[in-house]
Amino acid sequence: MSSEPVVDVRDLQVHFRIRRGILASQTVRAVDGVSFTIAPGETLGLAGESGSGKSTVARALVRITHPTAGSIRVAGAETRRLHGQDLRAYRRRMQMVYQDPYDSLDPRMSVLEAIGEGLAVRGVARARRRAETEDLLRRVNLPASLTSRFPGQLSGGQRQRVSIARALAVGPEVIVCDEAVAALDVSIRAQVLNLLKDIQADAGVSYLFISHDLSTLRFMADRVAIMYVGRLVEYGTSRQVFSAPQHPYTQALIAAVPDVSAPEGARPARTRLTGEPPDPASPPPGCPFHPRCPAAIDICRTVRPELRLKVTGQLAACHVAPDQAGADAAPSTTEGSEVTSK
């Protein structure tokens, strides 16, 4: 994983203007300075509560939403100002699988048509499309006989596999999975997660895997980024973040996961977060997490912490967690490589 990152996002900003009353309007910083990299064949997990901006990051990456500022480099090329033909070419490298396959598949298109569209984008001749569709269906463990079915005739798990096959049809380098398994039954979820891993081993595709479910992220992701109100609060390898979380928010998220496999007698100590995430339109001053933080000290109420390298090797934006000796308040973008090393 020492090669050039396939995705290199630096200081991404996505702001929305919302109306407040008749004349007033207000800027919501849905994504406020997010930087990360994804290596070829790697999975970056992105977690956070609703409203944290994680889906906005995904939408900015596939350019459904236009970034306000910052840079998104894919395979070395800046992509933020692409439009027209170039944007379409870009989208061929970057596909998205959504939470709800009921919404993302056109109910009036057969499986062949839905996947065939993706093949057409890649320039596959019409005559070859049926054969290639059947191939793709086999890759996602569906029978080739499904080509003539419509989404309404498929189960939830089958639909999500068709969505994945359609994303693969374009031949992307990166697939953004936005809560791709959240709507599936537990037994089906495991099948789809295994499938995504197989496809990655096979095709070397990278994932930006967005999920609110930390146990799923722990299984899927090589590295993990935790978002809170538009910013990353922790960023490191899966091992660093899950075995020694540095940010109190990450710690609380992990503690809140009900885990069946936790040792018996250990209904885990209930360290509960109080309160709810702040309104992204008016985040509190200082560290946006301080009103809910059990470890908050005076400085947290006034000074917003930057991402800094912590003793455990990952980046975290917290005044309280101890910094690694000699670590400067370097902007996170230059630290990306350090976090990558396992």
Add this chain to the structure above:
Amino acid sequence: MASDRQWLARRSGGPAVPPGSAGPGSADSGGPVVTVEHLTVAFPHRTGTSEVVRDVSFAIQPGERIGLVGESGSGKSLTARAIMQLIPAPGRVSGGRVLLGGTELGIDPRLKPSTWRGTQVAMITQDPLSSLNPLVRIGVQAAEMLRFHRGLSRGAARTRALELLAAVGIPDPARTLTQFPAVLSGGMRQRVALAIAISCGPRLLIADEPTTALDVTIQAQVLDLLEQMTAEQGSAVLLISHDLGVVASFCDRLLVMYGGRIVESGPTAEIISAPAHPYTRALMASVPSMTGDLPDRLASIPGSPPAGGVWAAGCAFAPRCPLAAPLCRETDPELLGVAEGGVVEAGSATAAHAAACHAAHDPSWGLVAAGGGAS
């Protein structure tokens, strides 16, 4: 929907039960709060009827916390709705019965649901937006049950509603009373729904996926609150979820449903440490752990859960079961006790830990030896 009905009932005759007086199944005995006996729920369709809940039996003791786990289509929500007598038409209870205390529901037409819903059994659902009336201020909805069932005056009901909202952690109860449900966050709405549900001190609270739509930190808050509020009132809880982690962290006893039937039941700790049914095991194995080493691949169950009401002959899980033998495809196994070492207890349909699986009942299948004590 329930509130409409209560509103109508109030308009057309006032409270059926004066405050404090006993409705059916009130605290007269030490028996179960609710008993479900051989419950079968059927939906008619073009070519016949399909039974989406089949022969489900269990009892809920006062103050007990029971978890009902299953995937979509397993019949868990309809089991809850059958207790509430809220099976959506054209479905109906086609067999078995539900007892509230010692009284069978749905027999005596004088025993109107409004006499026991809310006071004896209350329910919260996954999305409070669908159970709260979007056009009615929260204050009116919170006071409604208190005025109707408890006969409180407008002012007294408001005071009590304020107390309840404060108790469930609403930051500014007085302001919330004047608001409409849509302006609240999901977590706050669920708190309001919980406050309303417990306002008349039900003996059983049914919580159907109460935290599924919530973020994980808010889920933890709501579960804590559910635990605290029901413990204070001594209410039993029937917690329904697809998430084994959620029910295991909350409940004393679990019921695992598959294909409309209970396939395993028993104390939480026993089921988690030694699951007897292959489906329960597979469910546990298919959720990635938060601790310890992770496998490269998750153990997954092939195939998908059966679509509602269309079951294979024999055991409904047989088509997906790694252990299935010809017997499983012919005979639906009974829910029988599983004891350590695989010895079936005599007359064990009421055993503490029971499973509906041929393999779990016969040591020669090797399941018990392999699975006993394994995690």
